Amino acid sequence: MSTDTSDATASRVRRPSVTDVAKLAAVSVGTVSNVLNRPDRVAAATRERVLTAIDDLGFVRNASARQLRSGEITTIGAVVLDIANPFFTEIARGIEDRLAQDDLTLMLASSDENPDREARYLRLFAEHGVRGVLATPSHGSIDALLALRDKGIPVVLLDHTSPVPELSSVAVDDVSGGSLAIEHLLDLGHRRIGFINGPLTLRQCIDRRDGVLQALDQRGLDPDEVLIEVSVDNLNADAGDVATQRLLARDDRPTAIFCVNDLTALGSLRALREGQVAVPEAMAVVGYDDVSFASMLSTPLTSVRQPTHTLGWTAADILLRTGLDDVEQVTFTPELIVRGSSAI
Amino acid sequence: MSTDTSDATASRVRRPSVTDVAKLAAVSVGTVSNVLNRPDRVAAATRERVLTAIDDLGFVRNASARQLRSGEITTIGAVVLDIANPFFTEIARGIEDRLAQDDLTLMLASSDENPDREARYLRLFAEHGVRGVLATPSHGSIDALLALRDKGIPVVLLDHTSPVPELSSVAVDDVSGGSLAIEHLLDLGHRRIGFINGPLTLRQCIDRRDGVLQALDQRGLDPDEVLIEVSVDNLNADAGDVATQRLLARDDRPTAIFCVNDLTALGSLRALREGQVAVPEAMAVVGYDDVSFASMLSTPLTSVRQPTHTLGWTAADILLRTGLDDVEQVTFTPELIVRGSSAI
DNA sequence: CTCACGGCTTGAAACGATAAACTCGCCTCT
DNA sequence: AGAGGCGAGTTTATCGTTTCAAGCCGTGAG
Numbered sequence: 001m002s003t004d005t006s007d008a009t010a011s012r013v014r015r016p017s018v019t020d021v022a023k024l025a026a027v028s029v030g031t032v033s034n035v036l037n038r039p040d041r042v043a044a045a046t047r048e049r050v051l052t053a054i055d056d057l058g059f060v061r062n063a064s065a066r067q068l069r070s071g072e073i074t075t076i077g078a079v080v081l082d083i084a085n086p087f088f089t090e091i092a093r094g095i096e097d098r099l100a101q102d103d104l105t106l107m108l109a110s111s112d113e114n115p116d117r118e119a120r121y122l123r124l125f126a127e128h129g130v131r132g133v134l135a136t137p138s139h140g141s142i143d144a145l146l147a148l149r150d151k152g153i154p155v156v157l158l159d160h161t162s163p164v165p166e167l168s169s170v171a172v173d174d175v176s177g178g179s180l181a182i183e184h185l186l187d188l189g190h191r192r193i194g195f196i197n198g199p200l201t202l203r204q205c206i207d208r209r210d211g212v213l214q215a216l217d218q219r220g221l222d223p224d225e226v227l228i229e230v231s232v233d234n235l236n237a238d239a240g241d242v243a244t245q246r247l248l249a250r251d252d253r254p255t256a257i258f259c260v261n262d263l264t265a266l267g268s269l270r271a272l273r274e275g276q277v278a279v280p281e282a283m284a285v286v287g288y289d290d291v292s293f294a295s296m297l298s299t300p301l302t303s304v305r306q307p308t309h310t311l312g313w314t315a316a317d318i319l320l321r322t323g324l325d326d327v328e329q330v331t332f333t334p335e336l337i338v339r340g341s342s343a344i
Numbered sequence: 345m346s347t348d349t350s351d352a353t354a355s356r357v358r359r360p361s362v363t364d365v366a367k368l369a370a371v372s373v374g375t376v377s378n379v380l381n382r383p384d385r386v387a388a389a390t391r392e393r394v395l396t397a398i399d400d401l402g403f404v405r406n407a408s409a410r411q412l413r414s415g416e417i418t419t420i421g422a423v424v425l426d427i428a429n430p431f432f433t434e435i436a437r438g439i440e441d442r443l444a445q446d447d448l449t450l451m452l453a454s455s456d457e458n459p460d461r462e463a464r465y466l467r468l469f470a471e472h473g474v475r476g477v478l479a480t481p482s483h484g485s486i487d488a489l490l491a492l493r494d495k496g497i498p499v500v501l502l503d504h505t506s507p508v509p510e511l512s513s514v515a516v517d518d519v520s521g522g523s524l525a526i527e528h529l530l531d532l533g534h535r536r537i538g539f540i541n542g543p544l545t546l547r548q549c550i551d552r553r554d555g556v557l558q559a560l561d562q563r564g565l566d567p568d569e570v571l572i573e574v575s576v577d578n579l580n581a582d583a584g585d586v587a588t589q590r591l592l593a594r595d596d597r598p599t600a601i602f603c604v605n606d607l608t609a610l611g612s613l614r615a616l617r618e619g620q621v622a623v624p625e626a627m628a629v630v631g632y633d634d635v636s637f638a639s640m641l642s643t644p645l646t647s648v649r650q651p652t653h654t655l656g657w658t659a660a661d662i663l664l665r666t667g668l669d670d671v672e673q674v675t676f677t678p679e680l681i682v683r684g685s686s687a688i
Numbered sequence: 689c690t691c692a693c694g695g696c697t698t699g700a701a702a703c704g705a706t707a708a709a710c711t712c713g714c715c716t717c718t
Numbered sequence: 719a720g721a722g723g724c725g726a727g728t729t730t731a732t733c734g735t736t737t738c739a740a741g742c743c744g745t746g747a748g
Contacts (some may be wrong), residue, residue, distance in 0.1 A: 015473070017498065017704055026729045035705055043726060058495055063471040064408040065704035067735050074468075084437055089428050096427075096454065104504065105468055108427075108452045124449055126417075127407040129359075151359065151402055237636065267641055292581065293637045296610055298644065361734050370697045387696060409734035412703050416736095571748055691748085698741075704733105711728075718721090 016057040036061065040335035055325060067129065075105050076319065077125035078134040079118055080158065081202075083110035086291040087308055090134070091158065094312025095134060102320060104131065113138050113202065113234070122148060132319040133314075134158050142167075149324070157318045160203050160313060161331060168328045170315040172306040173272050174204050177334035178211020178280070178322030181286045181304055182334055185256045186219060188343070190284060194228045194247040194254040196264055198235045208260055208288065228254050235260065240267025248275050256284035256342070262291045265301055269341070272297065284342040300339035360401040369397035369503055380405065381495055386564040410475065419449050420663065421469035422478040423462055425546075426579070427454035429607060430635040431652055432480070435502065438656025440479060440545020444665060450476065456597065457482050457546065457578070466492060476663040478502050478656075483545030486511075493668070500663045502549050503655060506673055512666065514659040514674045516650040518548055521678035525630045529600045530563060530679055532687070534628060538572045538591040540608055541578045552632065556602070572598050577605065584611025592619050598630035601685070606647055607633045613641060613685070628686040644683035651676050 022029045027046060034042050035050040067073060077235055078095055080088040085147050096106050111118035115138050122144055126132055126194060132154040142163060149155045149166065185193055193213060198205040232239035240259055246310035247254060257267035265287030277283050279299045287294060290305035318328045359675040371390060378386050409633060422439055424432040440450050455462035458480050462533035466488055476498040476601035479489060486507060493510065529537055539556060540625045543548040545660045560567050574590055578581035584603055591598060603657055605607035609631030621627050623643045632639060662672045
């Protein structure tokens with residue numbers, strides 16, 4: 001029995017290589033390579049022999065050696081802000097679907113809005129020589145991405161309009177999304193509005209805020225009077241919960257809250273329920289992203305919808321179509337979905 | 345402008361290699377390699393010179409060549425059933441967190457319950473020579489996973505008790521989870537219960553069903569009388585919606601529904617709302633997974649909670665700790681979280 | 689004065705797969 | 719009959735990195 005194990009172990013020590021296959025099939029390595037890559041150049045009988053040998057040995061191509069020699073690459077890398085956020089998994093899905101068309105694989109990583117983590121993944125991708133990178137940049141990582149591009153790795157920004165002309169990007173117009181949300185609340189008559197925003201190091205947060213301010217400006221309203229801004233570090237439910245509690249504790253409690261994304265809004269709704277604040281009667285809530293469950297919440301959530309799947313698909317498509325040769329900057333337009341959390 | 349582009353392209357043709365660095369720093373390639381891997385063996389002055397050269401050239405290690413020569417591997421692969429399902433993204437998170445401790449990277453892929461897709465990813469992982477594989481097997485893929493293990497790639501099954509003694513696995517006891525759910529409904533007095541289950545090719549679906557049947561048996565109830573089984577192909581909201589409509593159309597409409605996962609339950613709740621069926625008064629609903637938003641739904645969802653993050657973390661931990669040397673099969677116990685969708 | 693030693697560096701041989709160049713019969717065409 | 723072409727294989731250089739035996743050189747012990 002112990003013999004069994006050690007035998008098995010021994011046979012596992014080294015993966016069989018083309019040389020082993022060649023030996024067993026009594027041909028040269030070149031022929032094995034031909035069977036693998038240009039089967040039509042090999043006589044049927046020989047091909048059969050080689051294939052049997054491959055089967056017998058359990059041979060699997062070594063991707064490293066293959067890539068080293070041929071330079072052919074089948075992987076592309078993507079860094080998103082948070083893999084636990086449905087918004088990003090839907091994007092990932094869009095990416096995967098586009099890549100599958102070309103038989104490519106996705107290396108998916110989550111930066112957690114942490115520039116160090118993002119940098120680490122970008123380095124890793126570069127070392128692996130990925131065919132290209134899709135990234136939702138966090139603060140200050142544009143330079144790293146430009147450097148990547150200069151090294152010959154095509155980059156497409158995800159959910160982020162490129163701040164420089166050299167990078168392709170796919171984004172949703174978050175400024176107009178921010179306007180959409182706040183105008184809706186203003187139309188409903190709200191004049192004290194809480195705005196739970198994420199760190200202003202994130203482009204999404206900056207833009208949505210700009211949209212909010214623009215809309216106020218257009219109506220001649222003073223942001224200092226209308227808006228109560230609360231900032232959170234993470235764009236998740238817990239952060240939204242805490243921020244909402246802060247808003248509720250204030251003397252000048254707002255009558256509406258605009259949350260920078262749906263996860264935050266989820267937490268906000270939780271805090272409101274626990275604080276026994278009626279939604280939308282005592283407090284209207286608007287979220288952003290329109291994640292799949294937004295319509296199913298205790299109070300269906302009004303939210304700004306973005307074409308997530310299309311976003312990912314398009315980003316991958318631009319990457320594969322243009323490579324380094326061209327720059328394309330696409331912006332989609334968001335749409336407000338009004339539900340029970342704001343309208344009565 | 346077009347000149348700009350072509351210039352840039354030209355400079356990108358070849359990535360700088362250790363040889364280039366060595367030349368610039370006027371040392372041998374061996375020294376460069378030492379700076380990279382065993383910096384303490386290199387004199388400080390030399391090390392500085394090499395590091396500057398690396399910086400100047402923008403040198404990035406070639407992971408393929410590195411892996412080819414040294415055999416050292418920093419990637420592990422994971423195939424889950426559906427990356428859009430929060431249950432699996434939480435698992436992925438657990439995996440990532442464990443891997444980060446050892447500075448390893450995750451290649452995450454989604455099989456969509458499609459054995460061909462799964463097989464393709466497994467092959468890809470094998471070619472890349474990953475350090476190990478975590479997989480939520482779909483129907484019939486156990487053999488492929490055993491073959492992988494025989495090739496020297498450690499495998500840990502994810503959310504799946506190993507049917508064979510050779511494979512490590514991390515799972516939640518879905519049989520007892522199924523019992524938990526159905527006993528809860530029986531305790532509430534329900535005697536006609538709809539059971540929206542996924543394909544019986546999925547182990548999760550089989551086990552939860554077994555748990556249901558066991559619980560009925562234990563109470564001396566006849567499954568044929570109590571249970572109305574409806575089968576869906578996909579474990580998502582739309583499938584749950586359609587299945588629920590089918591249940592509602594029946595003459596012997598049930599008074600409760602047990603959905604095999606929360607996404608299905610989400611769809612079920614949607615159908616019930618649209619059909620104007622009061623939950624839980626006219627229809628109790630129990631889900632499975634306790635995804636993050638289960639508590640926030642229009643009717644907070646009773647669900648069977650699983651330790652998702654821990655599941656992923658443990659799977660990765662077993663993989664890294666034991667490798668091929670040992671087999672560990674861990675089973676966690678699920679927990680019923682009762683909420684408004686079942687209790688009045 | 690020699691020799692051994694230790695710190696630092698070098699140079700060349702791998703790793704596994706690929707592709708270009710080449711060999712060797714054999715057939716066809718002029 | 720000789721040139722040329724073709725099909726089926728083989729040989730071999732090569733990708734970029736790591737590793738390892740070997741070399742160099744100054745120092746302290748014998």
